[in-house]
Amino acid sequence: MNIAHRSSEHDADSPGIVTVDTGFQRPIFDAAYLLVERGRAAFVDCGTQHSIPALLAALDAQGLTPSDVDWLILTHVHLDHAGGAGALMQRLPNARLVVHPRGAPHMIDPSRLVAGATAVYGEEEMARSYGEIVPVPAERVVIAADGHVVDLAGRPLLCVDTPGHARHHLCVWDQRSRGWFTGDTFGLSYREFDSPRGPFVLPTSSPVQFEPEPLKASIRALLARDPAWVFLTHYGRVGDVQRLGAELIEQIDAMVSMARQAHAAGGDRHASLTAALADYYAARAAAHGSPLDDAQVRAALAIDVELNAQGLAVWLDRAG
Structure with missing residues (x-):
């Protein structure tokens, strides 16, 4: 391609x-x-x-x-x-x-x-x-x-x-x-x-729905x-497409698990969740063989990490 x-x-x-x-x-x-x-x-x-x-x-x-x-x-x-x-x-x-x-x-x-x-x-x-x-x-x-x-x-x-x-x-x-x-x-x-x-693909869970x-x-x-x-x-x-779809579903489950863990841990939920998401996506990008190094991956995905964390938080609060 x-x-x-x-x-x-x-x-x-x-x-x-x-x-x-x-x-x-x-x-x-x-x-x-x-x-x-x-x-x-x-x-x-x-x-x-x-x-x-x-x-x-x-x-x-x-x-x-x-x-x-x-x-x-x-x-x-x-x-x-x-x-x-x-x-x-x-x-x-x-x-x-x-x-x-x-x-x-x-x-x-x-x-x-x-x-x-x-x-x-x-x-x-x-x-x-x-x-x-x-x-x-x-x-x-x-x-x-x-x-x-x-x-x-x-x-x-x-x-x-x-x-x-x-x-x-x-x-x-x-x-x-x-x-x-x-x-x-x-x-x-x-x-x-x-x-x-x-x-390489990742889900977008941006707020608010x-x-x-x-x-x-x-x-x-x-x-x-x-x-x-x-x-x-x-x-x-x-x-x-089939590979990417399977990877998206796997990641959604992982993101939900991270959100619940951050919520259960107490403290600064948003900081914990953004850190966990950034680490997760960086590890996946490295395993994928991305030509970007770790710092470049984190910089490229910084806004998406923030938005995904916000969307997960809205979902958590709504789900109760």
């Missing part, structure tokens, strides 16, 4: 699929996908408002215009996936937005989403990382219940309810490529961790179709 996916690069053996680097936070970190079928197009996820030039450039590179886009499909409404949806829809005159039933209200009226994120990040960081969060007119929103099929010029794209990372999460099955567009359900796989064994048993069930549902590929938002197309 290719180590770096450049904007507007077709994935070999994945017909009509272009990986677009949205530029969120750093290169090769946050992807959207452009699907092209008989002169019509769909985006899966879109990054932030700042990502719009890259998305439009990807269209142009395929000889398409914004009016050729029929669909913007969101895997879920976390801002690194969907923050630019409203602003992008203003540029796509014929497109409709496809979103999980639980996510649709937040796209039509994003005020609660904005308020929550602003409380965490502050106004300055919100503007820097995400730009303006623009509402999507209700009449342009298509609610995708489990089993909803999007028709892209005769190419069916099946939307499947996949809770666990978030309750408003769906994944998209493309029979043509035998690939899933997985958002965050199938975890994170950063290309700099690739080794001769292939891609992480639920381990639903997430494992969602992963098993994805594996049941025996996909050739998964198309990750973080980052790019990866194969060896």
